[in-house]
Amino acid sequence: MKALVIVGHGSHLNGDSSLPVYEHARRIREEFPEEYDEVVECFWKEEPSMRHVLNTIESEEVYVVPAFISEGYFTQQVIPRELGLDGEVTHRGGKTIRYAGPLGTFDLMADVILERTADLMRDKSPEPGETELVLLGHGTDMNKNSSGVIYLNAERIRERGGYDEIGVGFLDQEPEIKGVVEASDAANLIVLPVFIADGWHTRETIPEDLGLTGEVTRLPGDAGETEKTVFYGAPVGTHPSMAGLIAARARALAPEGSGSSGDSGNSQEREPFASGVS
Known part of the structure; x- marks a missing residue:
């Protein structure tokens, strides 16, 4: 069994x-x-x-x-x-x-990110101009691996093409997501939380920090005209x-010859973990 x-x-x-x-x-x-x-x-x-x-x-x-x-x-x-x-x-x-x-x-995470993005943008009408996809991670200065996976998936998506720019931003480390959004010159920004679940951050703190009003927010520029449009997606997870x-x-864990089949994808090489069994 x-x-x-x-x-x-x-x-x-x-x-x-x-x-x-x-x-x-x-x-x-x-x-x-x-x-x-x-x-x-x-x-x-x-x-x-x-x-x-x-x-x-x-x-x-x-x-x-x-x-x-x-x-x-x-x-x-x-x-x-x-x-x-x-x-x-x-x-x-x-x-x-x-x-x-x-x-x-896992390699297939990039596919899930792109599927979530496609669902978000279905029936939407982006402004004329460049479109940037921004992957939003939680991040932490205490563990470099936390941000590394966000950069890893950004690079995988960048290699596939389809967007003018692929950006990365975080909640708890640099570059912070608010600064990334403000600094972008793209007419359209797709901000996608690479989180497992919906919660306080995705529902409250992120929209508040970015000045978002829903899935589609048209942010004003200095002259009151629309500077950029932000499309905000649900968590990838x-x-x-x-x-x-x-x-x-x-x-992908199954030993060779076990009878498992299908596209297993290729995982990033893992660092050894400390079991800490007591």
Whole structure:
């Protein structure tokens, strides 16, 4: 038997934080019923807890995929510690547990970003002139990997073409998103949060900082005329195609000759994590 475990952060304050994990798990059950006997959700800050999830699984072959964008403290330390993992492959209690990297480092993340962007711009009427796609990450000065994944996906999209410019901005590090938007010379800016879930930042702080009034905001210039139009999208992590990305991320873990098939994509090389098992 084979199980897929999707690990989310969760939140005691934001009930919507866990919704994407449950929704993606549901889609995987419906769209890939032949791949997994069990598809299980667990969280760091909510029940069901990741600490006990492996005890609830009957399958001997377990694939763990963290529903996180970037490599960092949670994917390298918290999740391995709570699940009791030794590395990318752990053998314990008659189970073989294979641990994936975060979703943002996977090649297919660029496809999800572009699909979310296409959905946002469908039936929209951009102003004449250049269009810039800006990927918005949370960022932190405490972990370089947090921002690295945003630059990685910006470069992947840049190589594909389709936009005049590809920009990057952050909430908690330079370049800050407000400065990126203000400095852009493009007539149209598509600002896309590369976040897993909708929440306080995506609904409140980001729109407030950027002066946004909805999906489409026409920002005035010094003379009162429209300077640029900002198209603001929903978080990438809530897009339905994330379910396929999670399934592909797990599929890429399968050992050769195991019978798994499909486009697994190529993940960015991961840094070793500290299991911190105690």
